[in-house]
Amino acid sequence: MRTHIAIVLAAALLAGRAFAVDPPSCAVPDNLLFVDSSLNRVTAAVSKQRRLAIAVLGTGSSTLTGAEGPSQAYPARLGDALTQRLSNVTVRVASQTKAGQTADMMRRNMRDLLNSEKPDLVIWQTGTVDAIRRVEVDEFRAALEAGVESLQAGGADVILMNMQYSPRTESMIAVGPYVDEMHAVALQRDVPLFDRFAIMRYWSDEGTFDLNAAGRDIGLAQRVHDCLGRALGELVVESGHLQAFVNKANR
């Protein structure tokens, strides 16, 4: 991980963009990141065609506000991370985010995404809006299952991504039951879950980021998204069995 950060930093410096501060060490323990499930379509696309089309289907927490927001948010950071790690693989990350969507609303619009992007992998970030609106847990689970099925039937691998860990709103938004359902569906359908909730909580407990901070610090949001994008990249490499394509310097 540390060498990986060094390479990213070196690449950034070579590209003429000096960081004001070093990227934080936001390593994630393997047991929080890696799962047993495999991404077979990702493996096939990379090994046969040397390209990887990823689509992020998400809500408000998959993007950042401001003119530069989308380029700093985790989908773009994931694209950069994978491009740097994988040699001679064309990585494209499309991001379709719409605020205020429940899992069920997102499920209804999946066909458009599959048709327009023809992704090998869809990263489906969901759950926050359901928890805010207190959608019935049964309905949430049914929407998840139906959504994963449509994505797989449409020819894409799936990674599920759960909510952010948000300490200040914990007493107002009960995310627990929805986190549990996403775990259960991921396990049952054998798709990887990117456990954003546990990862951000780990960072908060370790003091990597102060997620309690109030105020308009866009820098914090950008650093968190950068780390999320890179961690997600590691999950894609691991679950897609892409170690053979990782730059030698990056292994």
Place this chain on the structure above:
Amino acid sequence: MHAPVVTTGRDLRLDLFRGLALWLIYLDHIPSNVVSWITIRNFGFSDATEIFIFISGYTAAFVYGRAMRERGFVVAGARILRRAWQIYVAHVFLFAIYMAEISYVATSFDNPLYAEEMNILDFLKQPDMTIVQALLLKFKPVNMDILPLYIILLLLFPPALWLLQRAPTSALGASLALYVLTWQFGWNLPAYPDGSWFFNPFAWQLLFVFGAWCALGGARRLAPILQSNVTIAIAIVYLAFAFVIALSWYLPDQAIVPHWLEDLIYPIDKTNLDVLRFAHFLALAAITVRLVPRDSPMLNAWALYPAVLCGQHSLEIFCLGVFLSFAGHFALVEISGAFWMQVVISLLGIAAMIGTAALVTWYKDLEGRNPGSRKKPPDADLAGGEA
């Protein structure tokens, strides 16, 4: 303060375990609280909610059943409805506190990382809808679902109590039938903005009516079964089974539960009072009744008096607990979320609940409305504590 004396025939176990349930509910309602690891929800299927609803049904039947026998259906029914009104007012009061907290967070917290989570504040942008829906008990913030359930249960209680006194078995059968039909047809009350009630009153009424049935002679009828060692053995085996399943939730490797069993038991539905939860409560109750008989000397022990005190004023202490859990979480976020702080907040909250219960007792003593106080109230309503 004085140790409680059994004078009214009231079963002190009810107060003790309701008091303990109130403490557990408080601990469980503080998010990310280390101390909530000791609460029973982590060791099996059921949690403090079941204890609270069962004992509430038991005491409601105990208090209003006597009123109905002595003064008739209309008077007892009117008292039950007045109690429902008091709980409604308490719920609206808690909602006001919730709105105060969320408004404060809205103006003071503006972290762009959490722009999406801040959508919880959209409710503030439409006060016309939100407040009206809250008054209609359709909009219920997190952790504010129990009192609305209690209100509906009391609204339906007068005819249920009438039937329980005349034909207890039929009444319990009707309650069970409603529970089964609810599962069959998916009945529930609608919620705002989506879905339905978190605690389905048509399912949870079974526990409340069962509590009432026990109070009106059912417990005596069950005594031979509860005294049987076979019952206790089954209860212990079931609790052990639930414990192993609960353990699997916290172990990274889920392999200890075979897949066919997972398919059989999950989801364990809290909204509709899953049969597994109900059975877990029954097992706990059976063992508790065996370990702590009604005349057990430990019930008069000084160490347990604080819990008994809290259980005797359950509405006040429940509301205070909900408020304290908001305040406690607020302190953890604003001051420190460290381990020691979580322990301190938990203990301070319980101390505040005990102190308030003592204060409420003192007030009721002044007004002669307490169990064992010299002036007997004309009001049977609160004699022997509250429902």
